[in-house]
Amino acid sequence: MAKELVWNERFNIGVEKVDKAHRRLFSIVYKLMVLSEDEKKRKWASAEAIKFFKSYALKHFAEEEEYMRSIHYDGYEMHKRLHDVMRDKTIPALEKDLEENDYSSESIQHFIGISLGWLTGHVLIEDRAITGKVPKRWDSVQPKNVTAAMEKVVSQIILEVFKLQTRTVSLQYAGEDFGKCIYDRISYRSKEGKRLHVFLVMEERLALRTVGQMLDIEFKKVDKMVLDAVRQISQQMMVHMRGYFKMLEQYEFEKDHMLTKEQLEQDFLSEYPRYSLLFDTGIGYFAFCIKMR
Numbered sequence: 001m002a003k004e005l006v007w008n009e010r011f012n013i014g015v016e017k018v019d020k021a022h023r024r025l026f027s028i029v030y031k032l033m034v035l036s037e038d039e040k041k042r043k044w045a046s047a048e049a050i051k052f053f054k055s056y057a058l059k060h061f062a063e064e065e066e067y068m069r070s071i072h073y074d075g076y077e078m079h080k081r082l083h084d085v086m087r088d089k090t091i092p093a094l095e096k097d098l099e100e101n102d103y104s105s106e107s108i109q110h111f112i113g114i115s116l117g118w119l120t121g122h123v124l125i126e127d128r129a130i131t132g133k134v135p136k137r138w139d140s141v142q143p144k145n146v147t148a149a150m151e152k153v154v155s156q157i158i159l160e161v162f163k164l165q166t167r168t169v170s171l172q173y174a175g176e177d178f179g180k181c182i183y184d185r186i187s188y189r190s191k192e193g194k195r196l197h198v199f200l201v202m203e204e205r206l207a208l209r210t211v212g213q214m215l216d217i218e219f220k221k222v223d224k225m226v227l228d229a230v231r232q233i234s235q236q237m238m239v240h241m242r243g244y245f246k247m248l249e250q251y252e253f254e255k256d257h258m259l260t261k262e263q264l265e266q267d268f269l270s271e272y273p274r275y276s277l278l279f280d281t282g283i284g285y286f287a288f289c290i291k292m293r
Contacts (some may be wrong), residue, residue: 011123013131015067021060022123028053029116036108043103050098050111054091061087068130075136079126085171086118093169097280106205110178110285114169114278117176142274147171150275154288157240158279161233162210166279166286173278175268178285180204182222183259184234185267188251196251199264199273199289200234206284231256237288267291 011026012019028049035045061083068076094111101107129136155166181201188196208219211229219226234256242248259267273289 011128013123013128013133015131018060018064018067018127018130021056021063022119022127025053025057025060025119028056029112029119032108033112036105036112042105042108046098046103046108046111050095053115054095057091058087064127064130071130073130075126075129078136079130082122082126082172089168090114090118090170093167093280096167100282106179110280113178114176117178118170118174121174121176147275151277153241153244154277155279157237157244158281158286160240161237162206162281162283162286164281164283166281168277169280169285170278171276173276173287173289174272175265176278177261178203178278181261181285182207182227182230183261183264184230185257185259185264186234186238187254187257188248189254190250190252194251195254195293196248197267197273197291197293198234198238199259199267199287199291200237201264201285201287201289202230203284203286206281206286209283227258231258 011022032046032049032053035049036042038045065076065080065083068079073079094114097110098107125134126136128134151168151171155168158164158166181203184200184202186198186200188198190196204222207222207226207230210233211217211226212219214229215225238248271291273291276287276289278285278287
C-alpha cells in the first residue's frame with residue numbers, strides 16, 4: 001500500500017494551492033499507516049494523526065470549493081456533495097468505528113482504506129476534472145430525498161436479513177478498499193434489453209459470522225460453502241428490495257458472478273453506480289450499489 005502513497009505528478013490539477021493540499025493529505029495518511037504499525041503507540045499516535053487529517057481535509061474542502069465557485073465550475077454541485085458526504089457521514093462514522101473498537105487494527109484499516117481510496121479516486125478523477133484533465137465520473141446528481149430513501153431501505157433490509165443495526169459510512173461509495181471482502185455482482189435485464197447490475201460488497205468477517213449463524217458452524221475462512229451461502233443471502237436481499245421498489249419488477253434475473261477486487265475496481269472505473277452506499281454493521285462493512293445501463 002505504501003507505494004500507492006508516493007506522490008505522482010499525474011495527481012496534479014494545475015492549481016498550486018490545491019495540489020499542495022493534496023500532497024499534504026497523502027503524507028498525513030502515509031504517516032498514519034506508519035504509526036499504526038507500532039502497537040504500543042498505535043492508539044495515541046493514530047488518534048492524533050486522524051485528528052490532523054480531519055482538520056486539514058475540511059479546511060482544504062472549503063478552499064477548493066471557493067476556487068470552483070471562482071471559475072464557475074459546472075460540476076460544482078456534485079463535487080460539493082462528495083465533500084459534504086465525506087465530512088458529514090464518512091469521517092464521523094470512521095471515527096465512531098475507531099472509538100468503539102479502541103483503535104483496533106481492523107478499525108484503523110477501515111479508516112486508512114476508505115480515506116486513501118476516497119482521496120486517490122477523488123484527486124485523480126473529480127479534482128482533475130475541475131481543470132479539464134479528465135471527464136467527471138459522477139455524471140449526475142441524484143436528488144437527496146431519493147438517496148435518503150435508498151439509504152433507509154437498504155439499512156432496513158440489512159436489519160431484516162442480518163439482524164444488525166447499521167451506521168452509514170458513505171452515500172457515494174466508489175469501490176474503496178476497506179479490508180478483505182467478498183464481491184458479488186447480480187445482473188438483471190428488462191424485456192426492452194435494459195440492464196441493471198447490483199453489487200454487494202461484504203467484509204469477510206461479516207460473511208463468516210452471518211453464514212456461521214445460519215448453518216450453526218464456526219467458519220475460520222471463506223470457502224465454497226461460504227461463497228454459496230453469500231450468494232443466497234444476496235438473492236434474499238434482492239427479494240426484500242423488490243418489495244420496496246416497484247421499478248425492479250420490470251427486471252428479470254440474468255446471472256450472478258463473484259468478482260475479484262480488481263474486477264470491481266475495473267467495473268467502477270468505466271462508470272460509477274447510480275446508487276452506491278456503504279454501511280458499518282458493527283460486525284463488518286457492507287456496500288450496496290446499483291448500476292443502470
